[in-house]
Amino acid sequence: MKSLTVRLVAAAVALGIAAALLGAAAPAKVLEPGKLIILSTTDVKGKNEPCG
Amino acid sequence: MDNGGFFPEEADSLYRDKAWFLMDGMVLLGTDAVGMSEKELKYGRGWLLAQLKRSRLPMTNANVWDKQTKKTLLPPYLIIKKGGVNVGVFALNSDKIDLGPARDSLTLEEPAKAAARVIPEMKKKGATVIVLLSQLGKVESEDLVTAVDGIDAVICGRNVPVLQKGRMIKNTVACYGGEQGQNIGRTIITLDAAKHMQTGENDVFVLGPEVGEKPEVLQLTKSFNDAFNDKMRKLEKERAVQSSTQTGGEGQAAKQPVDHFVGSEVCQRCHMPEYAQWLKTDHAKAWQTLVDQKKESTPECVTCHVVGYKQAGGFQTADDAPKLGNVQCENCHGMGTQHEAMPASPPKITETTCRTCHNATTSPTFDFAIYEPHIVHKTPANMPPLPPKPANSSMKSGH
Numbered sequence: 342m343k344s345l346t347v348r349l350v351a352a353a354v355a356l357g358i359a360a361a362l363l364g365a366a367a368p369a370k371v372l373e374p375g376k377l378i379i380l381s382t383t384d385v386k387g388k389n390e391p392c393g
Numbered sequence: 394m395d396n397g398g399f400f401p402e403e404a405d406s407l408y409r410d411k412a413w414f415l416m417d418g419m420v421l422l423g424t425d426a427v428g429m430s431e432k433e434l435k436y437g438r439g440w441l442l443a444q445l446k447r448s449r450l451p452m453t454n455a456n457v458w459d460k461q462t463k464k465t466l467l468p469p470y471l472i473i474k475k476g477g478v479n480v481g482v483f484a485l486n487s488d489k490i491d492l493g494p495a496r497d498s499l500t501l502e503e504p505a506k507a508a509a510r511v512i513p514e515m516k517k518k519g520a521t522v523i524v525l526l527s528q529l530g531k532v533e534s535e536d537l538v539t540a541v542d543g544i545d546a547v548i549c550g551r552n553v554p555v556l557q558k559g560r561m562i563k564n565t566v567a568c569y570g571g572e573q574g575q576n577i578g579r580t581i582i583t584l585d586a587a588k589h590m591q592t593g594e595n596d597v598f599v600l601g602p603e604v605g606e607k608p609e610v611l612q613l614t615k616s617f618n619d620a621f622n623d624k625m626r627k628l629e630k631e632r633a634v635q636s637s638t639q640t641g642g643e644g645q646a647a648k649q650p651v652d653h654f655v656g657s658e659v660c661q662r663c664h665m666p667e668y669a670q671w672l673k674t675d676h677a678k679a680w681q682t683l684v685d686q687k688k689e690s691t692p693e694c695v696t697c698h699v700v701g702y703k704q705a706g707g708f709q710t711a712d713d714a715p716k717l718g719n720v721q722c723e724n725c726h727g728m729g730t731q732h733e734a735m736p737a738s739p740p741k742i743t744e745t746t747c748r749t750c751h752n753a754t755t756s757p758t759f760d761f762a763i764y765e766p767h768i769v770h771k772t773p774a775n776m777p778p779l780p781p782k783p784a785n786s787s788m789k790s791g792h
Binding site: 377379380382383386391392 | 401412414415420476478524548550552571576577582583584618627683688693694
């Protein structure tokens with residue numbers, strides 16, 4: 342089973358890339374509003390992976 | 394970001410290892426801000442502050458005050474610069490919580506008062522987007538962002554249910570991400586030219602096996618798990634020896650109460666067809682799944698993978714696995730010694746029985762109607778197939 346932290350990193354990297362692409366795709370003449378992406382976890386309670 | 398409440402629930406000092414491991418993991422993830430709940434104070438304020446200094450995890454809280462210094466225990470807010478945007482992040486606790494071992498030296502401020510104080514300060518320092526990491530619960534979080542202006546996004550925590558789509562509460566986009574790290578919330582804020590929030594939306598995703606791995610984090614996790622499980626195994630053996638010494642080495646049977654667990658080897662003497670059918674179920678492999686995950690010494694896991702954990706006649710240590718490992722007859726039907734007391738028609742096993750272990754936390758996708766036909770002793774003729782298991786299946790993904 343993959344760990345929570347491993348998955349979080351992968352998700353963060355994937356979404357970070359998505360955010361970067363959004364920024365890179367914005368043409369110089371027509372400026373689109375920027376976007377801020379927040380990734381969050383809640384109440385992890387010491388769990389880093391399931392039991393089995 | 395994480396809104397706090399990530400320390401283990403177990404008070405046992407062994408679990409402090411998990412706390413510092415998670416802190417290191419979050420730093421490795423590049424976590425920008427972490428909130429704080431009373432769980433983070435479980436091992437004492439001194440221990441928490443020392444670990445924050447060591448790990449450099451950016452933890453914040455606006456309404457827990459040190460009685461002596463008359464300052465907040467942690468920085469009341471953080472200003473994070475991301476892609477030219479200054480994001481102000483603050484965290485709040487309910488003022489009704491018990492601060493545990495730190496209750497004599499710390500005090501709690503009313504959350505709305507703290508929010509009204511720090512939001513203008515963050516804006517004055519250039520923050521154009523304000524995020525609240527809330528440990529107030531669902532209703533109190535929603536009430537607060539309704540009552541206090543200027544919060545663009547709130548990450549709701551403390552026994553908050555999972556909502557796949559967040560929602561707008563007045564002018565604040567709210568995220569409801571559930572618990573135990575099973576999900577990740579994604580809040581997308583669209584900014585105007587002045588870098589203020591224009592629109593906000595939120596989705597919550599399950600962190601399933603399809604999400605890839607990063608080698609260095611995998612290595613950190615593996616190293617920690619191996620060391621932690623070795624420690625737990627050693628402790629379990631020490632406790633077993635200690636227990637044996639205290640009882641004068643008489644062994645468990647000699648001091649066993651009248652009612653106790655007996656194990657399926659006894660049941661199968663008279664119930665061979667049912668035993669043979671049980672052998673084909675996943676319940677009969679439950680112990681091995683723990684061994685495969687190296688969780689066979691982790692108490693909160695073991696309890697649902699063996700017979701009568703720490704009860705009379707039940708599973709005590711891994712040495713009992715051959716006889717009492719797996720989810721056996723007595724997990725559903727009760728102690729074997731109570732067999733004679735059963736009426737001619739034994740009580741029906743209901744969903745309530747299954748929910749003892751397959752609960753919302755450990756088995757969120759469990760569907761009794763789908764799984765029940767796979768464990769009943771008279772297998773239905775037209776039994777629907779079980780949902781496919783993911784590559785790295787787990788109880789949490791629907792076992």
